[in-house]
Amino acid sequence: MSLKDLQEWLYGCTHCGTCKDILNTFAPACPAGEKYQLESYFPSGKMLIARGFVNGVLTLDDDDTRERIYACTGCLSCEQQCGVYHHQHIFDTVQALRSESVMQGNLNPAYMVMVESLKKDDNVFGKPKAERREWAKDLKLKDAAKENTEVIYHAGCMLSFDADLWEIPRSAVKLIKAAGVDVGIMGVEESCCGGRAYEIGYDGEFTKYAEHFIETFNSLGTKKVVTSCSDGYSTFKNLYPKVNIEMKFDTLHMVEYLESLINDNKLKLHKKVPLKVTYHDPCHLGRHLGEKGVYNAPRNVLQNIPGIELAEMERNRENAWCCGAGAGVSQENPDLALWTANERIKEARATGAKALVTACPWCVRNFKDAVKKYGEEIEIYDIAEIACKAL
């Protein structure tokens, strides 16, 4: 996205501050603003930075200014709270500032490493491409790059390379197989979706991955791609249309797919899992999808698991507080990422839940790291892990 494309929205913000809190409950809405408190960290401050940049008053070669631009988890809570006509373009503006920084060659070291890894190994973690299917090595899954399958499960970068989280994709494919569905994976041929590259301003890298992804699946004649990664899912749904190539396949998030398998009586979750849980709505599965936000499916899945007691946090659904990992923050500003996660964990604990369940590996990773850092007592799960216990 270019700032030139956003001219229409650039002056929308009056700096009124409505974006700072959840409408009607007035609980904090913006992680970066809440942590740092300076106006430049709040969404309205970032809108003014964009204006200052366009008007030639501010430059992006200042590390300190860029730090503020990158201190945004892209959670879109501001867009949810703001009612002014530009409200759906606040993160677009932040992304455009990042893109402008990259174009000017004002690069952040943490992201340079990440992008180099993308170029070399098609993932954002600096891991060898050959290790991408390690998580599934004993599962005897079909190689979807070589043979047709009804469903292709896309693990994404985080679940492919973080061994601590491998139980999530393994649970997901076990559930799909338990429903009698023919499922395969792309294995070493799988690549990053490109969403993270887009969010940190590397538009060119994003376009490369989007084109590759769509063309690959189109050429394979794929009908359905299912992923447990909410970031990836919203990239498919929201960002891929930007590259103007028809997607001849359907994309589903694992929670949607699980719900449909349960509703179609293909999947029976009958074993009791006695646990009080609270559900964290990942931003990319909720607000990023606008009116199509996936809020009911995960709750329906949890309520179909015998023994599960679901308690809601004060900020939920469209108003959920972010986990802190999004838009490159966990790579570049772990302090902000983990502080944000811990704020959410405290909210989760206030419900009396013993476990925080979510539906995005970036959230799971960040919550686990925050538990390690801050020591709050709570278990962290992906929804597939809980559902798998009920098989």
Add this chain to the structure above:
Amino acid sequence: MLQAVTSELIEQLEKIVGSQFVSTNAADLYIYSYDLTPAEPHSPDIVVLPQSVEGVQAILKLANRENIPVIPYIAGGNVGGLTIPLNGGIMLDLKRMNRIIEVSEDDMYALVEPGVTFGQMKSYLTNNHPTLKYTYAFSPPSTGVIANALVQGLDNLSFRYGAASHWVTGLEVALATGELVRIGSCAASKTWQAIVPFPEIGGLFLGWQGATGVVTKMAVSLWPNPPYNNALTYMPMDLEGADAILRSIIRTRIPDDLIGTSFTLNKAGVAAYEHRKMDLYPAVKREGDEPEFVITAEITGNTEKELDAKAEALSEAVEAGCKGYKFTGPETVPSTTAAFPMQALGVLSSGGGLMWVGTYGPMSRWLETVKKGCELQDKYDITRSCYTRIMNEGHFAGLRWMLPYDKGDPALIERINDLCAEQLELVLETGYIPYKTPVWAVRKLEERVSPGWLTLHRRIKAILDPNNIMNPGRWGMPRE
């Protein structure tokens, strides 16, 4: 601007509030140099965010010693350019001081810090003291409760109780020298129920735009929260009819809130609530049988019977007082309380800017002033956008012409500046005094006030702020 923000100054401020809460970053300075009005931008030299009273005192002591201007800031949405640092200096952002320290159910007050917002207060009372309520301003929920009282704001209980500064029942102020003073009953006891019966030295700080000290705590009145509420809407076809309706309602003493707006402002505002840009230029006109004005009287009751009786009495009063004028109504609509926190969205959706000549003045000259002000809007081909709120049971009126505008349109900015200049001359002629007074209007007003007032005002400023560090260049002392 200071000659230089020395590393020594930064170091001392960092010691007081922590390095994370001190900034000289260009983006921060830029953001705090503007507000939503077309006021000329001026950059602070440094932004500091204290979290304690002791922190504020230490900053003031330092600033006073070094002769550095200090500009207290909460949300910056005052529509008067009041937190733009005319002489640079320290931007004292108080949002981290955001505790609701006490709510007294028996004495019906809330003791708050400067960072407490209307949204926060509403939420806190709803969850913890549902039988009590505060008011809300015609502003976003992020507006500071203390800031609103300090600038003598008008709110949705102003018909009953007047300007927000009238509801202050106690103050704690850090003076420019860093000394701390408590004013009101809190000076002599543990409760903060009233300013009286002491000499009312709260007036040394209320309405001064931060030119005499930093309010670090304030107690404000709370009121019972009746369970039933409604709003009656009357739509006169001309301003004479509006005047007659307002006068009729005033004498009933019934409403909690009594406001009126140009119909065309509401008509243009529909776009904002559909998340579209609202445009007052060229002027949106009335068509066919559309009214000139929309008047809303908000009423509350402890029972439905009481609410109905109030509505009936209001309607009878209006019918009796407005025989000579054509109007439609009354229409019963949901209470305007229901619109909170988005009640100001309509005037925040035109491209980042909002400007007005806002005033308090006598009801006796309301009609004359509104007519002339609207005619000036016609002259500039700008939608009639009058907004009035009747204060203190009709003893005076708040009056302004809302001018939301696009900050990216220099020609439009010039046009509304010209309009505002003419409207200012008009209101000063009719006895309407600018409130939240922007510095350009302060200087105009000072030309008209009695020499005795001006001398006393400046003497007070000089006593309280001997080095002229507190938001300098505004009330009490012109910019050097």
